[in-house]
Amino acid sequence: MPPWYQKAIQLQGQPVGVSLANGQGISGLLCSISGGTVVIQEYLYQNQFAAKQYPFAAIQDINPFPGCYVPSPVY
Template sequence: MNWQTKINYLLGHLIGVSFFDGRGTSAVLCYTQIGELFLMEYLYHKQFALKHYEFQLIQEIPPFPASYE
């Protein structure tokens, strides 16, 4: 399934994002707007940043798997 078709189900969830240039990030998907994703990414210590990425840069967006103890 193409990531654009499942994007609404991932809003508010922790996701991984892989980019076409080989980079990746993990973040909470906050919202989408006019061809961009807005993600809340962890920086360090107690700092977070709202970042945005254009759809054309993104290769795949999988949700984080459930963790089991």
Template sequence: MPWQQKIPYLINQPIGVSFLDGTGASGVLCGASSGKLLVIKYLYQAQFALMQYDMYTIQDIHEFPPCPDQQPLY
């Protein structure tokens, strides 16, 4: 499935974004608007930023996998 078709299913989910230049980013997908993918990214402490990535720079988007079943460490 082309990554553009994944957008409605991944809104409000953690995603990884791979770009055509070989770099990547991760955050929570907020949606898409005016040719941009909108992703909230953690910066530091309690600060977050809404990033706007041009769609023509994106190779693919992937949802985060679930955590493996493990015994709690606490």
């Protein structure tokens, strides 16, 4: 299994950022990991989403979204 696999198993159903082996990055909801494929639901535009499949070999790393830092209101 790839080095990111165990981390990604725990992130199913969560928003993630994915580093692809080709240098691109994507983000979305990690739907499933099975059969050598990762399924990410990505936002397209307006109210459209697409579930896209990525083979393990195309993925360099998967990371959870960080929490939001909300500073005190500025008036």
